[in-house]
Amino acid sequence: MSHLVIDGISKSFGSLQVLQSCGLEIAKGTVTTLLGPSGCGKTTLLRVIAGFVTPDTGRILVAGADLSQVPPNRRQVGYVFQNYALFPHLTVAQNIGYGLTVRRRPKTEIQQRVTKVIDLVALTAFAERYPAQLSGGQQQRVAIARALVLEPSVLLLDEPFNALDAKLRLTMQIELRKLIERVGITSIFVTHDQLEAMTLSDTVAVMRAGRIEQVGPPLEIYDRPVSPYVANFIGRANLIAGQSRGGQFVAPQPVAADLRDGEATLIVRPENLALSQDDRPGWAGSIGFATALGPTIEYEIDCGFAEPLRAVVTREAGRGTLPPGTQVKVSIVDTGAAIVRTGSAGNER
Structure with missing residues (x-):
């Protein structure tokens, strides 16, 4: 009560x-x-x-x-x-x-x-x-x-x-x-x-x-922020504008979207992005900047979106940062994303 x-x-x-x-x-x-x-x-x-x-x-x-x-x-x-x-x-x-x-x-x-x-x-x-x-x-x-x-x-x-x-x-x-x-x-x-x-x-x-x-x-x-505003006020977030079609957010890596078809925004935290240099699904991009933060490394990756993606990954022992210009694939870790209808507090994943 x-x-x-x-x-x-x-x-x-x-x-x-x-x-x-x-x-x-x-x-x-x-x-x-x-x-x-x-x-x-x-x-x-x-x-x-x-x-x-x-x-x-x-x-x-x-x-x-x-x-x-x-x-x-x-x-x-x-x-x-x-x-x-x-x-x-x-x-x-x-x-x-x-x-x-x-x-x-x-x-x-x-x-x-x-x-x-x-x-x-x-x-x-x-x-x-x-x-x-x-x-x-x-x-x-x-x-x-x-x-x-x-x-x-x-x-x-x-x-x-x-x-x-x-x-x-x-x-x-x-x-x-x-x-x-x-x-x-x-x-x-x-x-x-x-x-x-x-x-x-x-x-x-x-x-x-x-x-x-x-x-x-x-x-x-x-x-599970219900809007880009909430996502940016609680922590940091990558915001990717796109479309929801047939129950998915249209992207190289399919992301389920419990939304009606239309404009939508994918919200993903930096720690929920992974980088790879193989052929797995993801956004192709180029390392623009890297910051070593002790146990983690923060990368800015240019994938052709309005803003660079920011990813925070665990540093492997004995390895340094990927240098600027390195080609990588950026993918979402597990269920680490929310999708909302653009301009409203839509449903979240």
């Missing part, structure tokens, strides 16, 4: 439509990522869930209750802001307990709940420090603890890793995932970073121009 339901949410600011009939069902205790470029509407959708923005149409339901008329402070929704929004004049413990203080909870209750949550995020030794005395990762944990101390039903996180360097980002992604699993809270995370989405999520919702384009587990979206 879905714990959180986003039902037909639309929102415009003046003449600009930011959200268009967004719908999503989220299971209890899972992590869902809203993934997309800047301006696609993901933060606005998060703010609608929190109650900070009123939608033009649609509903937000949590545990079956319609929150349409419920103010933000009564929604039992925790919100972690992109810049953490910590009070510089308050200690770590005071920042975490602030929401309980303004709700006039008894001091003993505040102390007990703050102590419990501050231990959960491993900041007990920093309870009396101020935000300026903390690292970026520690400040982030304070912001998360401040949301969790209110015991929300849903936790919302708006790009919380933006201010962190690359190494710390990865560490904090793993820590946050472990923390959410321990607490068991339904969480929605906003990011434009595909690797963060893959690391954190049970489910990814890819957004485009105010719409949700595809929803599913991260690897399912990676392996």
Whole structure:
């Protein structure tokens, strides 16, 4: 049963439509990522869930209750802001307990709940420090603890890793995932970073121009994108324009296509291409560029398409790269391709 339901949410600011009939069902205790470029509407959708923005149409339901008329402070929704929004004049413990203080909870209750949550995020030794005395990762944990101390039903996180360097980002992604699993809270995370989405999520919702384009587990979206847009936003992909005829994508190497006849696009990841120098079926091409990446080699191959194909292959021990100009055949490994109708989210293989 879905714990959180986003039902037909639309929102415009003046003449600009930011959200268009967004719908999503989220299971209890899972992590869902809203993934997309800047301006696609993901933060606005998060703010609608929190109650900070009123939608033009649609509903937000949590545990079956319609929150349409419920103010933000009564929604039992925790919100972690992109810049953490910590009070510089308050200690770590005071920042975490602030929401309980303004709700006039008894001091003993505040102390007990703050102590419990501050231990959960491993900041007990920093309870009396101020935000300026903390690292970026520690400040982030304070912001998360401040949301969790209110015991929300849903936790919302708006790009919380933006201010962190690359190494710390990865560490904090793993820590946050472990923390959410321990607490068991339904969480929605906003990011434009595909690797963060893959690391954190049970489910990814890819957004485009105010719409949700595809929803599913991260690897399912990676392996079976429903459009070139999704394919390029989750990882890298070779896009080959062609025709679907009689249940196949027209190509030197036949590829099954569960589509009506017409224009189609073949989507294949670089690691799902193989190179050979024999007569097996495939696209004839010429090596244009090679980059050694330790255990793998990335090739650009000119096969006469609009763009060179990119293939990532495992390097054989003791062998170097194929030099530019080498003639090769390029084939698809097993079922490593998706085919979609051009201009739409068609069926996938």
